[in-house]
Amino acid sequence: MTNKIANKNNSITQNHTVKSLLNVEGYQKRFREVLGSRAPQFMSSIISAVNSNAALGECEPNTVIQSALKAAILDLPIEDNFGFAYLVPYYNSKKGYKECQFQLGYKGYIQLALRTGMYRNINVIDIREGELKSWNPLTEELEVEFIEDEKEREGKGVLGYAGYFSLLNGFEKKVYWTVDSLLNHATKYSAQYRKYKSGMWSDNLDDMCKKTVIKNMINKWGILSVEMQTPNQQLLEAIKADQAVIRNEDEYDYVDNDPGEMIEAEVEIEDSTKVNDDFIVDNPDLPWNNSDGEDNKSF
Known part of the structure; x- marks a missing residue:
């Protein structure tokens, strides 16, 4: 039914504006189905x-x-000042006109992760000049001495970004990315930034750096099981839709990414999901696998 509505709506978008299309019953009905009175x-x-x-x-x-x-x-709200989700204009050179990309902000990833009920804490922060004392990527020992004076801190350059999350079962993950490594990531995965030094990586660098750190942590080490609960499925859906042009509700076109690199990224997501499924099913330390108490199964 959804695709039929989308296909019908696609056939009438020519010579229409967003405002006029929102008056079409097919669109209004779908928003009512999703949001109700809102x-x-x-x-x-x-x-x-x-x-x-x-x-x-x-x-x-x-x-x-x-x-x-x-x-x-x-x-998730789409107001830019909230930083949860963005509607991003993108010129599609193959089609010869602009399209809109859906992009999740780092606050959106944090919100969706917390909704799963499996994260005790999740955060990302910039590290300024003079604050990083040591970082061991093998043992994940991160020593940071933050500058307490906010005005002094804001005057220092950003060296990198640290991410952290802890699960309710006690599992923790820490990561650290330098600014150079994040810009290399942007150059590899965003054609718009690579060719023109424009787009979200240019206009909103801090948000994109934080988002990349959070998204990469969740992809590689978070719990991404399609069998668990609706909030977790939302997180999987968000990862799939992020940075895509959505022409039909469940059809994504990653127009700003090289197809070969997108295959690599999709495999990475699939592999991490598989590993996490095994981790969830077989690990006796997880609360929902602990048979000693019924209370542990509540989430």
Whole structure:
């Protein structure tokens, strides 16, 4: 049913604006299905986003709406100042016009991870000049002495970003990325940044660095099981949709990424999911595998 609605809507997007398409019953019905009584308010926020960003108004309107719909399905606001999810204009040189990418912010990843009920804590922070004392990537021993004076700290350059999460069962993960390694990542995975030094990596570098650290941690070491619970499925769906142009609700086109590199990224996600499934099923230390107490099974 969803694809039929999407295909029907795609056929009528020519010569329409985002505002006029949002008056089409097929779109309105889908937003009502997802959001209920909150649908009118959310659709108004889409129009506000377009009105405040002229480049979004130049995008193929269905891609704007589909990106916003994905944010609605994930129950994340699309206002830029919140930093949870973004509607990002992107010029598709193959098609010769602008489309809208759905992009998750680092706060969106943190929010979705916390919703799973399996994370005690998850965070990412920039490390300034003079703060990093030592980092051992093998033992994950990270020694940082933060500058207490905020004004003094803000005057220092950013050397890198540290990420951390702990699960309820006590498992912890720490990572550290230098700024150079993050920019190398941007050059490899974003054609727009590689060719033109533009886009989110140029306009919102701090957010993209934090997002990359958080996303990579969750991909490699977080719990990504499709069999567990709806919030975890939301996290998997967000990873899949992130940085994609969404033309139909469940069809993603990673227009800013080299196809070969996207295959590599998708395999990495699949492999980490497989490892985590085995970890969940076989590890007796996890609360839901502990037969000593029924209370541990509640989440």
